[in-house]
Amino acid sequence: MAYPRCVNRIDLPRPRLDVRDLQVVVAIGAQGTTAAAADVLHLTQSAVSRALAVAEDHAGAALFDRTPRGLVPTEAGATLLDAGPKLLAELAALERRVREPPPRPRRLRLVAECFMAYPLLSEVVVRLRRSAPELVLELPLEHGPRAVEAVRDGDIDAAMVTSRPATGMARHDLFEDELCFVVGADHPLAERPHLRPRDVAEHTLLVPNARTEDAWFVRQVFGSRRPRLRVQRLPVTEASLQLARAGVGIAVLSEWVVAPHLSTPDSGLRLLRLKKGPLRRHWRLVHRPEIAPLAPLLVDAIVGARPVTGPALR
Numbered sequence: 674m675a676y677p678r679c680v681n682r683i684d685l686p687r688p689r690l691d692v693r694d695l696q697v698v699v700a701i702g703a704q705g706t707t708a709a710a711a712d713v714l715h716l717t718q719s720a721v722s723r724a725l726a727v728a729e730d731h732a733g734a735a736l737f738d739r740t741p742r743g744l745v746p747t748e749a750g751a752t753l754l755d756a757g758p759k760l761l762a763e764l765a766a767l768e769r770r771v772r773e774p775p776p777r778p779r780r781l782r783l784v785a786e787c788f789m790a791y792p793l794l795s796e797v798v799v800r801l802r803r804s805a806p807e808l809v810l811e812l813p814l815e816h817g818p819r820a821v822e823a824v825r826d827g828d829i830d831a832a833m834v835t836s837r838p839a840t841g842m843a844r845h846d847l848f849e850d851e852l853c854f855v856v857g858a859d860h861p862l863a864e865r866p867h868l869r870p871r872d873v874a875e876h877t878l879l880v881p882n883a884r885t886e887d888a889w890f891v892r893q894v895f896g897s898r899r900p901r902l903r904v905q906r907l908p909v910t911e912a913s914l915q916l917a918r919a920g921v922g923i924a925v926l927s928e929w930v931v932a933p934h935l936s937t938p939d940s941g942l943r944l945l946r947l948k949k950g951p952l953r954r955h956w957r958l959v960h961r962p963e964i965a966p967l968a969p970l971l972v973d974a975i976v977g978a979r980p981v982t983g984p985a986l987r
Contacts, residue, residue: 699754699761779809781964783971785817786834787881789926793929793980797975804974821842834959838957838959847957847972849954851951852928852953854952855917855923855924855943859920862876868947874900880905880925905922
């Protein structure tokens with residue numbers, strides 16, 4: 674028994690204009706005469722004149738007015754000239770994609786020196802998937818605490834750092850963020866107008882599990898003094914806020930971690946700053962020389978992904 678074939682009907686566009694028509698019209702529009710267009714198209718002037726007549730027949734309208742100064746596009750010709758170059762470019766690009774193999778995915782290993790930056794890096798991954806789908810971004814977290822050394826040794830390709838890179842390392846400035854002090858609403862320090870260095874030294878500090886900022890932090894808060902600090906390190910930054918809310922200590926976190934939790938009056942948290950003002954960190958991107966062509970792409974994605982902290986920290 675024979676079964677009828679199932680055919681999906683496709684209504685294909687059937688334009689009368691073809692690529693040759695577009696090429697002739699675009700060349701004449703750019704050059705102004707059939708003689709000048711003939712040089713561009715590598716044809717004789719008579720061949721261009723015949724091709725123009727064919728194009729006008731296919732278009733169903735006169736495309737140029739013949740004037741003593743040359744050929745001037747009609748309204749129909751101007752419409753075709755407006756779209757023609759783009760159509761030809763798109764067709765040429767399509768031919769290249771068909772002819773050339775697709776680019777192999779490029780793997781790029783990126784880490785942040787401070788764990789607090791990983792919410793930002795997740796947005797960087799999303800942005801790069803849109804702007805550079807051929808780029809596969811990996812985040813090998815284990816190299817974060819020694820990010821500068823890992824870039825230097827070739828274990829990773831690039832890193833966001835706040836510590837000072839080694840002399841000669843390829844680097845790009847990114848932005849600054851504020852390192853915030855947060856306590857629970859019932860903490861003895863909660864009603865203070867500002868923190869004193871002594872307060873920082875006397876209370877437990879709840880910080881991310883990264884040691885790279887210790888020297889910088891101590892220098893910024895205490896100057897030449899080197900007090901012994903009570904530090905509890907937590908790999909999950911949100912846990913620091915939970916313990917601060919419970920009165921366990923002072924959470925020391927980036928503004929982009931803190932801001933969402935301070936956006937409501939009943940957050941149970943209070944933001945404090947040192948008397949001398951906000952404690953700001955300078956972020957840089959360091960990278961291996963081999964990925965220098967990709968560095969601007971990374972910088973744009975990172976800077977664009979930086980959260981707007983809003984009025985909660987003002």
